[in-house]
Amino acid sequence: MIRPETRTSIRRHELLADLVDVVTRRLRENGVSPNEAEIVANDLADHLAKHWGGQVIPFPKDLRRELTRLELEIYGKFLGDNYDDLARQYDMTMSGMRKLIARIRAKLAADVQNDLFDPIRAA
Numbered sequence: 001m002i003r004p005e006t007r008t009s010i011r012r013h014e015l016l017a018d019l020v021d022v023v024t025r026r027l028r029e030n031g032v033s034p035n036e037a038e039i040v041a042n043d044l045a046d047h048l049a050k051h052w053g054g055q056v057i058p059f060p061k062d063l064r065r066e067l068t069r070l071e072l073e074i075y076g077k078f079l080g081d082n083y084d085d086l087a088r089q090y091d092m093t094m095s096g097m098r099k100l101i102a103r104i105r106a107k108l109a110a111d112v113q114n115d116l117f118d119p120i121r122a123a
């Protein structure tokens with residue numbers, strides 16, 4: 001007997017499908033073939049469902065994810081016009097590197113903007 005889907009099961013499927021879509025897109029932006037990107041993305045979703053399934057882990061809506069060590073390393077080497085050098089050094093496409101630098105800039109800008117309105121962090 002197949003149980004009817006609950007709101008929770010529908011949301012779980014939406015979360016995992018969104019994860020697969022985002023990971024696939026990010027891998028494609030960084031030069032991974034469509035088939036490989038989809039396989040890796042689905043493997044990641046399967047891993048999360050298997051190892052973390054059944055646990056309640058809230059995601060805050062105002063999540064401020066810190067820049068990763070690698071992002072900081074790359075941005076520290078960015079001179080404003082050396083996308084191609086960095087792309088080769090980190091085995092990425094130039095388009096992927098441009099998008100990564102743009103994401104890092106956006107995160108840094110958002111953090112500075114948040115500090116302006118957060119008296120505790122601004123002090």
